[in-house]
Amino acid sequence: MSRIFLSMLLLCVSALCAAEQVALHPKLEPLRPYLNQHWQGDLSQPGADAKVIDRSLWSRALNGQAIKTVHSINDGQYGGESFIFWDENQQSLAYYYFTTAGFYTHGTMTFDTQVGEIIAQEKVQNNQNGITEVKSFSRIMPDGTLDVKSNYLQNGSWVEGHRATYKPVAQQQIIFK
Template sequence: MVRWIPLLLLFVLRPAWGWELDAKLEPLRPFLGKVWRGEFSDSTPDNPVIDVSQWQPALQGKAVRITHSLNQGQYEGETLMVWDEQADSLVFYYFTTAGFYTKGTAYAKDGVFYFHERVAGAAEGVKEVRSEIRFVDGEMHQQAFYLKQGEWVKGHSAVYQAVH
């Protein structure tokens, strides 16, 4: 137990931004250090679908970790995103409590963030996901599209607000 105390103090005393963010991750800075709360567009008073996500720098600024929870833990996911020099792209893995995971790439262009992921494991027939995130008046607007049975269909969408 004594060995862990100095390491624990390092994390307690060092602020979350104690490390420089990798320059290739800079486009993600507007998301970082915030807790985002979003309501899915198909949410209803009888069947609310609320997502809470947190975006944090990780691995001494060499990665971004995103955790999220739908309806207070009914479904959860965690993403780890890094810059891949060989691919010359942001790459990420997304793991879920639903038993599937994805591997994807991301990039920003003209203020819009684009994500493309390939699905592994059971995910209700979804083989790939493409999504877009844009900031509009301080809100994060997200729209997903799913490749199902060979066709791209509109998936979930949500509007998020920073709550912390």
């Protein structure tokens, strides 16, 4: 009888631990479909000889109080990490993005529930190409791919940024040099 009780107790404790592991701040819940998925996108310019492959992973961080994204282009040629969190003072999702190129961004996000789209607006610090702001749009498409497009405020004018479709891929290492 005590073995059954002990087994039941261990099962309950395991279930509680599993529930705690998946806890996420309520304001981050719209981003849950992006979590624990490895994504890969081809950022190559049409007609270019060299491939530009971006690999990324979104994961739960800080006991569910944040989401961490990590990405690497061409196995560490360029990359970055960000933390997305609920900012109580701004009453908004906020984030910081740090790059291997020595610049960082900070901004806010909204989630358009009508189309399932993340809209991010960020300020860029220390960019050597004159980019001071970025606005991006991301959403998971019905076929499971992730569509991302952006616009840059560069040298005082808004220009079209990159656009890419990311596919879900098997687990892979995100490499930094």
